[in-house]
Amino acid sequence: MRFIRYISGLLIILVFSVSCINTRTNASIESNKFGKINESRLVGTYRGDLPCTDCDAIATILTLGSDRGYVLEYVYVGKNVEPFTKKGTWELQDGDLNLDGLDYKYRVEPNQLRQLDLSGKEITGDLAERYILRSLE
Known part of the structure; x- marks a missing residue:
């Protein structure tokens, strides 16, 4: 017993x-997974120098607002000092950031956004690490 x-x-x-x-x-x-991804965690400004075929780099600044609006600014370094600006709305869907009016998405990662190719897949190769926008906050 x-x-x-x-x-x-x-x-x-x-x-x-x-x-x-x-x-x-x-x-x-x-x-x-750095906690659940939600819209409030994405609000802020992200910056990076994207690869460019006919210039030094594409200096990129993406600002995501709490109103789900975005401002995307490009400067073609070594070619044109005038910034190209695009505005619209953004949406978070399955861990990817969709910007209204753009053909590509960004994968949300801790403190950064990784640009995806046009088919929604991660960019690979020698320049893959240059397709990242890092949080300024």
Whole structure:
């Protein structure tokens, strides 16, 4: 009879331990995703120098407003000092940032946005790291 109580006690402790470990694992996985992505976390200004075929770089500044409006400014470094500005609305969908009026999207990552190719896939190759806009805040 003692043996059965002993085994029952161990099983109860084991069940609670596994439950706690599972909860910690899930919390760890969620924190690795830098928390849930929501619109309020995206509001701010992002900057980067995108590759350019006929100039030094495309200096890019993207400002996302809390009203879901955006302002995108490009300056073709070494070619034209006049900024090209585009305005519109933005939307977060499945971890990707969609800017109204643009053919490409950005993947949302911790403190940065990664520009995707026209088919919505991550850009790979030698210049892949240059397609990133980093948060200024």
